[in-house]
Every structure is written in structure tokens, then in C-alpha cells.
Amino acid sequence: MTSPHRPRVVIVGAGFGGLFAAQALARTAADVTLIDRHNYHLFQPLLYQVATAGLPPSDVAWPIRSILRRQRNTTVLLGEVTGIDRQRHSVQINERAIPFDYLVVATGSTHSYFGHDDWQSFAPGLKSIDDATLIRRRILAAFEAAEMEEDPQRRARLLQFVIVGAGPTGVELAGTIAELARFTLAADFRRIDPRSAKVVLVEAGSRVLAAFKEPQSAYAQRALEKLGVVVRVNALVTGCDAGGVWLGAERVASATVIWAAGVAAAPAGRWLGAPIDRAGRVLVAPDLSLPEEPTIFVIGDAASITLADGRRVPGVAPAAKQQGRFVAGVITDRIAGRPGTRPFVYRDTGNLATIGRKRAVIEFPRLTLRGWLAWWIWGIAHIYFLVGVPSPVVVSLRWLWEYLTYGRGARLITGAEHAD
Numbered sequence: 480m481t482s483p484h485r486p487r488v489v490i491v492g493a494g495f496g497g498l499f500a501a502q503a504l505a506r507t508a509a510d511v512t513l514i515d516r517h518n519y520h521l522f523q524p525l526l527y528q529v530a531t532a533g534l535p536p537s538d539v540a541w542p543i544r545s546i547l548r549r550q551r552n553t554t555v556l557l558g559e560v561t562g563i564d565r566q567r568h569s570v571q572i573n574e575r576a577i578p579f580d581y582l583v584v585a586t587g588s589t590h591s592y593f594g595h596d597d598w599q600s601f602a603p604g605l606k607s608i609d610d611a612t613l614i615r616r617r618i619l620a621a622f623e624a625a626e627m628e629e630d631p632q633r634r635a636r637l638l639q640f641v642i643v644g645a646g647p648t649g650v651e652l653a654g655t656i657a658e659l660a661r662f663t664l665a666a667d668f669r670r671i672d673p674r675s676a677k678v679v680l681v682e683a684g685s686r687v688l689a690a691f692k693e694p695q696s697a698y699a700q701r702a703l704e705k706l707g708v709v710v711r712v713n714a715l716v717t718g719c720d721a722g723g724v725w726l727g728a729e730r731v732a733s734a735t736v737i738w739a740a741g742v743a744a745a746p747a748g749r750w751l752g753a754p755i756d757r758a759g760r761v762l763v764a765p766d767l768s769l770p771e772e773p774t775i776f777v778i779g780d781a782a783s784i785t786l787a788d789g790r791r792v793p794g795v796a797p798a799a800k801q802q803g804r805f806v807a808g809v810i811t812d813r814i815a816g817r818p819g820t821r822p823f824v825y826r827d828t829g830n831l832a833t834i835g836r837k838r839a840v841i842e843f844p845r846l847t848l849r850g851w852l853a854w855w856i857w858g859i860a861h862i863y864f865l866v867g868v869p870s871p872v873v874v875s876l877r878w879l880w881e882y883l884t885y886g887r888g889a890r891l892i893t894g895a896e897h898a899d
């Protein structure tokens with residue numbers, strides 16, 4: 480490269496993909512700029528614990544600045560990216576333009592309400608710390624309002640929680656809310672019995688955890704039902720409002736509806752004017768660059784990648800991390816004058832989902848397991864995941880403590896909203 484300055488690498492998004500790319504560029508002779516609209520890197524796999532009052536937000540998110548404070552070649556900017564100018568090679572943060580020689584777009588995904596965006600205010604999804612604290616507030620406020628409520632019908636509505644979507648996040652939320660009601664809150668109220676709360680898990684498809692094999696799905700459904708969760712499969716939500724959801728003509732009354740049903744890519748495709756798939760993910764070349772634009776890469780949940788064997792790379796954290804490291808390697812090679820191209824190779828690390836505090840299902844490439852042992856493997860895998868973020872030991876210990884005591888340390892209602 481003949482530019483008068485050191486090559487400038489701009490990374491948009493400090494999630495798993497973007498952060499791992501930035502860290503892998505630590506020794507590259509380049510100036511790296513990492514931009515995120517939040518000042519924290521979020522560990523999404525444990526976000527449901529914040530939403531269900533198990534962990535405080537500070538245990539699942541860490542300031543990006545502090546993670547990268549020793550990385551001298553990297554600047555962190557807090558800002559909402561609003562566009563990308565491919566001609567000028569710059570990223571827009573409102574009026575400001577940040578120039579780049581190499582760009583990595585790692586903006587992740589967002590909720591999809593399948594064309595019903597007006598449902599969002601009644602049924603928040605779980606993607607950010609703000610989402611998690613909003614859901615936590617709604618769950619806890621519903622129990623408080625039920626304690627005050629005299630009318631049995633309204634009380635029943637307050638004590639009915641609906642989760643839409645039975646993928647891993649929906650299953651985790653349903654199991655944990657059921658346990659919150661059955662164990663943690665059981666002795667805390669006088670006028671209501673929190674154990675009478677009902678959790679309804681609604682799934683449009685024919686089984687829970689559809690990404691897993693059938694026996695695992697069946698096991699997960701049985702485990703949820705043992706916790707008192709009502710599982711409704713083949714049930715399509717056709718309406719959602721302040722009173723609950725509609726499943727066709729059937730009304731399921733609820734003051735707390737949580738959306739865990741669909742994801743859509745953040746607007747990277749629109750910014751780049753690049754081809755996208757049905758979920759809005761950018762279709763990238765085998766080396767994760769834009770076709771005919773070898774200096775712009777899209778990775779993680781924002782990218783759609785089909786491998787040589789026809790498999791699609793799933794939207795999971797290990798895939799985003801692997802892609803982050805991979806593009807950092809490609810960029811480092813180009814800067815060092817080693818052009819050439821090689822395709823991204825995905826190493827499948829398997830599928831895991833937990834059902835409450837005792838059961839989980841796992842499908843590793845060579846091992847399929849369910850039950851309590853799977854739960855412990857799930858737990859250890861998440862602790863292993865935490866390596867690389869600040870204080871993994873503290874988080875793991877706090878989490879273990881919550882597990883052993885059924886404590887719900889983060890049970891504060893903050894913010895203005897109340898259930899009614």
C-alpha cells in the first residue's frame with residue numbers, strides 16, 4: 480500500500496466479531512478504530528440472567544475502553560454509525576466521516592417482528608442491556624402489581640408471562656422465569672402465591688429448539704413442562720397489544736410478553752448497497768469481503784456465509800469470534816504485502832441450550848447429551864467463553880453463588896414503568 484499514513488482499519492461494532500477482530504490486530508502495523516454505539520462489550524449468552532434478575536448488568540458487559548486499554552494501536556469511539564460511503568472509503572457517524580483503508584462491519588442482528596414493528600413496545604426483545612433491564616422491570620413490576628390487585632381476572636393476567644419463540648433464548652427465559660416464581664419469589668409475597676404464576680412459551684413451529692435434533696427438542700419440552708411452563712407449539716401469534724397476545728381467535732392475556740422469535744441483520748446491507756439474504760444479512764465472498772470490494776469485510780450475525788459444503792454458518796458467538804480473527808489475519812497479510820486469498824473455514828463448536836438451573840441439551844460434533852451433566856458442561860463452556868473479558872473468575876463465582884442459593888441478587892426495579 481502506498482498511502483502516506485499507516486493503514487487505517489475501521490471496525491464497526493464491538494460485539495464478539497468486532498472485538499475479536501480488534502484484538503487480533505493488536506500487533507499489526509495499522510491504526511485501528513473500533514466504533515460502537517454502546518460503551519460496553521456485551522456477553523449476550525448470559526443476558527437472560529439480567530432479564531430475570533439473576534445477575535446485574537455489570538456482570539455481563541464490560542467497558543470496551545478498559546478491555547482495550549493496553550492495545551496502543553487501537554482507538555475506541557462511542558458513536559452510532561449512520562452510513563458508509565464506499566466511494567470515499569469513510570464511515571459516517573452523523574456529520575462526521577471516519578476514513579478507512581480497510582473496513583470490518585460487525586454490527587450484529589436485531590429483533591424481527593415479521594412486519595409488525597408496532598408489537599415491539601408490548602413485547603420487547605432481548606438484545607441489549609436496556610432490553611434486559613426493561614424486561615426485568617416488567618417481570619418484577621407484574622408481581623408487585625398482582626400483590627396489590629383485588630380483581631382475580633386482572634391478577635391472573637399479571638401473573639401470566641408469555642414468551643414468543645422457543646429457540647434457545649425463549650427456552651432459557653421460560654425456564655428461568657418459572658424458577659423465579661417457584662423458588663426465588665415464593666416466600667416474598669403475602670397476598671399472592673408467586674408459585675401460581677404461569678409461563679406460556681409460544682412457538683409457531685412444530686417443536687421447541689428446532690435447531691437441535693428431535694429427541695433433544697422433546698426432552699427440552701418435557702423439562703420445561705416439569706417446571707410448570709405451558710408449551711404451545713404450532714401456535715402463531717397473530718396479534719399483540721397491552722392486554723396480551725392473540726393466537727388466531729384465542730386470547731392469551733398477559734401483562735408481560737417477551738419477544739424471542741426472530742432476528743434480522745442490522746442495516747449493514749443498506750449502508751453498503753450490497754446484496755442481502757432474506758434476513759437482511761450481507762452475502763459475502765468466501766474470504767468474508769464484499770464481492771469486488773476486497774477491503775470491506777462483513778462478519779458475524781450481519782453476514783450470510785455459505786461454506787463450500789453448502790452449510791450456512793450459524794449466527795452464534797463462536798462463529799463471530801472465528802470470523803473476527805480470520806479477517807484480522809487477512810488484513811494483516813495484505814498490509815504485510817502477502818496478498819492471495821483463502822476462504823473462511825468454520826469450526827463448528829456445537830449447540831447448547833439450558834432449561835432452568837438443572838437441565839440442558841448439548842449437541843457437540845461428537846457428543847450429544849442432555850440432563851444435569853449437560854447443564855454442567857453448558858456452565859463450564861460459558862465460563863470458558865468468559866475468558867478474555869475482565870474478571871471472569873468473579874462473574875463465574877457470583878453466578879455459582881446464585882445457582883447454589885437460588886438468590887436473585889439483582890432484583891431491583893429501576894426506571895419509571897409499572898405494570899397495570
Ligand SMILES: Cc1cc2nc3c(=O)[nH]c(=O)nc-3n(C[C@H](O)[C@H](O)[C@H](O)COP(=O)(O)OP(=O)(O)OC[C@H]3O[C@@H](n4cnc5c(N)ncnc54)[C@H](O)[C@@H]3O)c2cc1C
Pocket residue numbers: 491492493494495496497514515516517519520521523524525526527558559560561585586587588605606647648745778779780781794795796797799
Ligand atoms: C439473548 C441472546 C442469547 C444468545 N445466546 C447465545 C449462546 O448461548 N451461544 C452463542 O453462541 N450465541 C448466542 N447468541 C448469539 C450471539 O450472541 C451472536 O451470534 C453474536 O453476538 C454475534 O456477534 P456479532 O459480533 O456479529 O454481533 P453482536 O455481538 O450483536 O455485536 C454487534 C455490535 O455492533 C454494535 N452496533 C450495531 N449497530 C451499530 C451502529 N449503527 N453503530 C455503532 N455500533 C453498532 C452493537 O452495539 C454491538 O455491540 C445469543 C444472542 C442473544 C441476543
